[in-house]
Amino acid sequence: MPGIFVSEACQFEGCNFMTIRVRLFASLSEQWQIDQKTIQLKEGQTVAAVWREITGESLPDSILMAVNMEYARPDTPVKAGDEVAFFPPVTGG
Amino acid sequence: MPGIFVSEACQFEGCNFMTIRVRLFASLSEQWQIDQKTIQLKEGQTVAAVWREITGESLPDSILMAVNMEYARPDTPVKAGDEVAFFPPVTGG
Amino acid sequence: MTVQLKPKPFDPFRLLLQYQESRLAPGSYGATASFIGTMRDFNQGDSVKRLFLEHYPGMTERELEKIIAEARQRWAFLEALVAHRVGDIFPGEPIVLVVVWSVHRGPAFDACRYIMEALKSRAPFWKKEKLPHKERWVSNDENLQN
Amino acid sequence: MTVQLKPKPFDPFRLLLQYQESRLAPGSYGATASFIGTMRDFNQGDSVKRLFLEHYPGMTERELEKIIAEARQRWAFLEALVAHRVGDIFPGEPIVLVVVWSVHRGPAFDACRYIMEALKSRAPFWKKEKLPHKERWVSNDENLQN
Numbered sequence: 001m002p003g004i005f006v007s008e009a010c011q012f013e014g015c016n017f018m019t020i021r022v023r024l025f026a027s028l029s030e031q032w033q034i035d036q037k038t039i040q041l042k043e044g045q046t047v048a049a050v051w052r053e054i055t056g057e058s059l060p061d062s063i064l065m066a067v068n069m070e071y072a073r074p075d076t077p078v079k080a081g082d083e084v085a086f087f088p089p090v091t092g093g
Numbered sequence: 094m095p096g097i098f099v100s101e102a103c104q105f106e107g108c109n110f111m112t113i114r115v116r117l118f119a120s121l122s123e124q125w126q127i128d129q130k131t132i133q134l135k136e137g138q139t140v141a142a143v144w145r146e147i148t149g150e151s152l153p154d155s156i157l158m159a160v161n162m163e164y165a166r167p168d169t170p171v172k173a174g175d176e177v178a179f180f181p182p183v184t185g186g
Numbered sequence: 187m188t189v190q191l192k193p194k195p196f197d198p199f200r201l202l203l204q205y206q207e208s209r210l211a212p213g214s215y216g217a218t219a220s221f222i223g224t225m226r227d228f229n230q231g232d233s234v235k236r237l238f239l240e241h242y243p244g245m246t247e248r249e250l251e252k253i254i255a256e257a258r259q260r261w262a263f264l265e266a267l268v269a270h271r272v273g274d275i276f277p278g279e280p281i282v283l284v285v286v287w288s289v290h291r292g293p294a295f296d297a298c299r300y301i302m303e304a305l306k307s308r309a310p311f312w313k314k315e316k317l318p319h320k321e322r323w324v325s326n327d328e329n330l331q332n
Numbered sequence: 333m334t335v336q337l338k339p340k341p342f343d344p345f346r347l348l349l350q351y352q353e354s355r356l357a358p359g360s361y362g363a364t365a366s367f368i369g370t371m372r373d374f375n376q377g378d379s380v381k382r383l384f385l386e387h388y389p390g391m392t393e394r395e396l397e398k399i400i401a402e403a404r405q406r407w408a409f410l411e412a413l414v415a416h417r418v419g420d421i422f423p424g425e426p427i428v429l430v431v432v433w434s435v436h437r438g439p440a441f442d443a444c445r446y447i448m449e450a451l452k453s454r455a456p457f458w459k460k461e462k463l464p465h466k467e468r469w470v471s472n473d474e475n476l477q478n
Contacts, residue, residue, distance in 0.1 A: 023242075025240060025242055025310070025312060026240050026312035026314070026323055027312075027323045066242075066245055066310075069242070069244050069245035069248055070245075070248075071308075085242060085245070087242070087310060087312070088312065088323070088326070089325075089326030090306075090307070090308065090309060090310055090311055090312060090326065090329075091311065091312050091313045091323075091324040091325070091326055091329035092239070092241070092270060092281075092282070092305060092306065092309050092310075092311025092312070092313070092329075093223050093270075093281065093282050093302065093305050093306040093309075093311070093329070093332075093437075116388075118386060118388055118456070118458060119386050119458035119460070119469055120458075120469045159388075159391055159456075162388070162390050162391035162394055163391075163394075164454075178388060178391070180388070180456060180458070181458065181469070181472070182471070182472030183452075183453070183454065183455060183456050183457055183458065183472065183475075184457065184458050184459045184469075184470040184471070184472055184475035185385070185387070185416060185427075185428070185451060185452065185455050185456075185457025185458070185459070185475075186291075186369050186416075186427065186428050186448065186451050186452040186455075186457070186475070186478070199345040199348070199349065202345070203345065212373075212423065212424030213371070213372055213373030213374075213423035213424045214372065214373070215370060215372070216369060216370055216371070216372045216478055217367070217368070217369060217370070218367070218368040218370065219365075219366070219367050220365070220366050220367075220368075221363070221364070221365050221366075221437065221440070221441065222363070222364040222366075223362060223363060223437065224361060224362055224363070224364065225359070225362070226359055226360070226361070226362045226435065227358075227359030227360070228359075277358065277359035278358030278359045289372065290477055290478055291367065291369065291448065291478065292477075294367070295367065295445050295448075299441050302437065302441075331436055331438075332362055332436050332437070
C-alpha cells in the first residue's frame, strides 16, 4: 500500500516525494561524515539514486547496500519509509 | 642383526625357529579366546603364517594387522622378537 | 538456534556449556563442533593494540539468523549458537564463537564451517585496527584469510 | 602437540583451556577449531546403557601422533591436542576431543577435521555397546558415520 507511505512522507495531497532514511557505516560513515540522515526523494527511485542524492557521486562497485536490513542492489527500488544503508565489504569474525 | 634374535629365541645353536608375540583385540580376542600369546615359528615367515599358526585358518580379508605397532599386511615378513597383532576394523572416536 | 552480540568480553566455553545444558539433553547429541576466533596482537606484519568492531544493529542479527537457517536446510543438526563481539576488543580476547551440535559428526563439522565462512563474507561487521601510530579499517581481502 | 588417553571421565573444555594456557601465548593465535565426540544413549535404533572402549596401548598413541604429524605437513597450525577416553563410558560423557590452534581459520578447520576423520578410520580403538539385554561390538561401517 504505497498510498499509506506517501501520506506518511508528505503532509499534503498529491505530493510525489518520499522520505528515506539513509545510513552509512564504517569507513563510508567517516568519509562522508554521515552516520544517519533523512532525505526527501522523488518516488520511483532506486538505491543508486539515494547514493547520488547524499554524495553527489555515482555509486562505486565496491560498496554494499541494504534496503530495510536486507542486502540490495543498485537498481533495487526504494519506497517511502525505507531505510537504505551503504557500507564497505564486511570484515567480521 | 637377526643372529641376536635367533640366539634369544632359541637356546641352542643352529636353531631356525623364532619367538613371536601375538596379540588379538576386541571381537577377535573373544572369538579365539586369546589376548596375548607367545609362539615359536620357523624363520622367514609372514604375518599370514602367524595367523595360521594360532588359528589353523587362513587370514580373512576383514582383519587388520600390525607388526611392532605399525600397520602391516598379510605378506609383511616377521622376525624373531616381533609383536604381531590382529584386530577388527577400528571403531573409535 | 541463537545469535548473540556481545558488547563486553565473554567466555566462549562458559557460554557454550551454559547453552548446551539449557538446550540439549545429555546423550542426545554425539558431535559438538566449535570455532573460536580470537584477536591476535599482529596483522599484516603490524602490531595491533586494539580493535573496534562496528556493526549494523538489527541487520547483523538478522543476517546471522539467515545464515543459520540456510545451514539447517543443508544439514541435520540439533542446535547452533553464534556469538560475536562488538565494540572495543583487545588482543587475546575472543571475537566470535560458532558451535553446532548434531547426532553425527559430519553435519556438525560442515555446518560450523559453513556458518563461519558465511559470517565472514556477509554478516555486517567492520573491524578498525588501532596500530601503535595510526588506525586503519581492515580490508575484506585480508579479513577473509583471517 | 599432545595425545592423551583418558581412563576416567574428563572435562574437554577444561583440558582445552589448560592446554591453551600452558602452550599458547595470548594474541599469538586467531583460530581455535575443536570437535568433541560424546556418547549418545542411542545407536542403530537401540538404547545404549554403557560403552566399553578397548585400545592397543602403545600403538594407539603412536597412530594418533602419526596422524597429527601428517596434518602438520599439510597445514600450518600452532598446536594440536587429541584426547580420547578408554574403558567404561556412560551416555553424555565425552569420548574424544580434537583441538587445533592456528593463526588463520583455514588450517584450524582443515586439520581438526583431518585428524578426526583419520582417527575414526585408523586409530586402534574398539567400541563394545551394552544394550538393555545384550552386548555388541560396534561395526566399522556404522562407526564411520557417527
